[in-house]
Each structure stands twice: as C-alpha cells, then as structure tokens.
C-alpha cells in the first residue's frame with residue numbers, strides 16, 4: 001500500500017443478498033489489515049467500495065444510482081465497484097462517472113491488491129473473469145451484529161434456471177472445506193457469536209465439487225460449543241432432504257425450526273419453463289414433512305409473480321397451490337426480465353399492471369398466513385436470542401422459530417437466550433409480537 005495509506009478511510013456500500021454483505025465485511029477486513037480503516041459516519045471517505053447486485057433490472061438501476069451519487073458527493077474518492085452487476089456488465093459500470101476499479105466475482109476478494117495498484121499508478125482496472133472460468137472461493141464468517149455471524153459455505157450455481165443470471169455472475173458451484181468451516185464457527189463462538197446463518201448461493205449443492213456432504217457439515221457445525229443457534233439462509237426444495245428435516249426435528253442441538261425454501265411458482269408448467277428441478281407435488285411433500293416433524297417451524301417461501309408463460313390459467317393454479325400450502329409467509333417478487341436469459345424466449349410477457357395485481361394478491365395472502373401463524377403463538381412460551389437494545393425501554397430478538405419480538409429491556413439478557421411469553425401482535429409492527437419475560 002502507499003506510504004500514506006494509514007491515513008486513508010474507506011466507506012462500504014452493499015446491495016443484494018446476505019452473501020454480498022458477508023463478502024463486503026471480508027473486503028473491509030482485508031483493507032483494514034493494510035491500514036485502510038472504515039470511514040466513520042459523516043466522515044468523507046477516500047475510497048468507496050460498492051458491492052452490487054444484479055438479481056433484477058431494479059437492482060442494476062439501484063447500483064447505477066448509488067455510484068452516480070457517490071461520485072457527486074465524493075468527487076475526490078476512488079470508486080471501486082464489484083459484485084454481480086460489475087461481473088455481468090463491466091463496461092457499463094466502468095463508464096459511470098468516477099469509477100476507477102471494476103472487479104468481477106473472481107477478483108472481488110482481491111480488492112485490496114487492486115486498490116493498492118490504483119493508488120500507486122492511477123491506472124483504471126476493469127478485471128472480469130468469464131463465468132465458466134470463475135474458480136476463486138474463499139470461506140468467510142463475518143459478523144452481522146453482536147449476536148449473529150454469516151458463514152459462507154458455498155458459492156456459484158449449476159442450475160441455470162431460465163430467468164436467472166446468477167450462474168453467469170457467480171460462476172459454477174464451489175464449496176468450502178468442512179474442517180475449515182468448523183474452525184471458523186469456533187472462532188465466531190470465541191468472539192461471542194451466538195448464532196450462525198449458513199449462507200451460499202445454492203447451499204444444497206454444498207460438497208458436489210469436493211466430495212463432501214451437506215449433512216456432514218451440518219452435523220459437525222452442530223457440535224460447535226458456544227454457538228446456540230444455526231439457520232440455513234435458503235435451500236432448494238429438492239435438496240432439502242427428509243434426513244435433514246428429521247435430524248433438525250429430533251437430534252440437532254442448535255439447528256432452529258426455521259426453513260426458507262424457494263417455490264417460485266405453484267404451476268408445474270411454469271416450473272418447467274423456469275427449468276426448476278422439482279414439481280409442485282415434491283414441494284408440497286417437503287412442506288408436509290416439515291409440518292409433521294416440526295409443527296411450529298417457521299417456513300418462508302419465495303415466489304415470483306408474472307413470469308413469462310404464467311397465463312391467466314397457470315396463475316390461477318399457482319395462486320390456488322400457494323393458498324393451500326401450510327407455510328408461514330411468502331417473499332413475493334415481481335418477475336424481472338433479464339437481458340440474455342432464456343426466459344425471454346418462453347411465452348408472452350405479462351403486463352406490468354397485471355404483474356402488480358398478482359404481487360398484491362400474493363402479498364395479501366402472505367399477510368394472512370403470517371397473521372395466522374402469530375395468532376397461533378399467542379400465550380406460548382418460546383426462547384429468544386436478544387440483540388443489542390436500540391432504545392432505552394425495549395429490547396428485540398427472534399424466537400427459535402423466527403418470530404420477531406419486543407420485550408421490556410433487561411440489559412443483562414443481551415446476547416443470551418431466555419424464555420418469553422408471546423402476548424400479542426405488535427399494534428404498529430404487524431410482523432412482530434409483544435412479549436413478557438418469564
């Protein structure tokens with residue numbers, strides 16, 4: 001790094017998924033090891049690191065808007081952009097005002113070297129490896145807040161769903177090594193972490209590239225002393241095996257009754273157009289297996305509204321299927337056209353107006369399901385992991401089965417697990433419950 005790098009300050013901006021947030025923290029750690037500290041709030045940064053997302057057109061737009069606003073707010077700062085948008089459209093990103101460094105997915109975690117080189121030469125870098133050659137994989141376990149860490153166990157995806165650009169942005173599936181990941185979890189426990197969220201792009205594919213098994217990873221992590229909770233950020237339904245479900249229900253010490261599973265459509269025809277690896281019957285059987293084994297599990301489900309090929313008839317089927325699923329809530333996404341994806345060749349596009357109508361219907365359905373789930377919990381006692389208090393009167397946390405709660409503050413309980421009685425749905429926050437300490 002340059003001689004005066006000890007005086008440089010960097011600000012970090014992240015868009016998109018948990019994996020991106022965790023990787024931004026890793027970049028921050030690497031820069032700080034070279035003497036570039038994080039700029040304090042309100043401080044003018046010398047370097048802006050932007051980790052972009054490209055899951056939808058809206059995500060690209062947000063990235064462009066953010067970069068333009070940083071260039072006008074901090075005209076002297078070095079702007080370094082990475083992430084999926086940078087990987088997919090490097091020249092577009094490089095042409096934005098003020099951008100000095102553009103790095104693709106393979107180069108992302110070598111950001112410190114590129115910044116070093118820029119500071120010495122002021123030569124613009126646009127470095128992007130073609131998707132099929134992306135091979136770089138670094139495990140990371142980054143702190144989200146005092147209680148929670150994000151453990152990256154896998155990256156990339158081989159599924160090539162027709163609407164998705166992620167395999168082009170992050171490359172083929174790669175996994176970490178179980179021993180190394182367990183060591184990282186132990187480090188998190190030594191740093192007072194109590195919960196670990198297991199992250200990746202397609203976590204169920206863990207081990208496919210290096211002959212390991214996801215189930216073995218989960219069992220080994222479960223033995224890490226000091227970590228009281230594990231959650232899997234998301235897992236494809238065809239890869240969520242009954243073995244994992246039953247183990248979570250009966251033997252696991254710290255894996256929480258909480259699943260996040262993408263459905264994407266409740267129509268078999270649309271699932272086939274999307275090149276998803278399951279049908280509605282398999283999806284329904286997974287939900288039933290969870291409900292049989294863990295009746296109070298929180299089950300969050302992703303669903304896309306208005307995909308190409310979702311004719312009025314298929315939409316009706318999808319909605320009926322969604323209504324009948326015994327899940328907790330939906331995460332609803334309007335279908336977003338992505339240039340270069342196969343989906344553009346399949347079926348007619350749905351009008352924006354109709355897409356919004358479908359999103360609204362699914363959102364209303366999700367709200368009803370969530371309310372019913374919370375109502376079922378009135379008067380019930382559940383364990384909560386308490387987070388740092390934000391005000392003077394109340395503290396917040398999550399139950400084992402992912403219900404957000406608010407209770408009167410008791411400082412000594414922060415970053416510990418204690419039982420509460422769930423009293424009522426919060427009058428101002430419909431997805432939170434008011435609780436009393438017991």
Ligand code: SF4
Nearest residue numbers: 157159160161164166
């Ligand atoms: S499973 Fe499908 S939607 Fe998910 S990242 Fe892979 S290609 Fe994209």
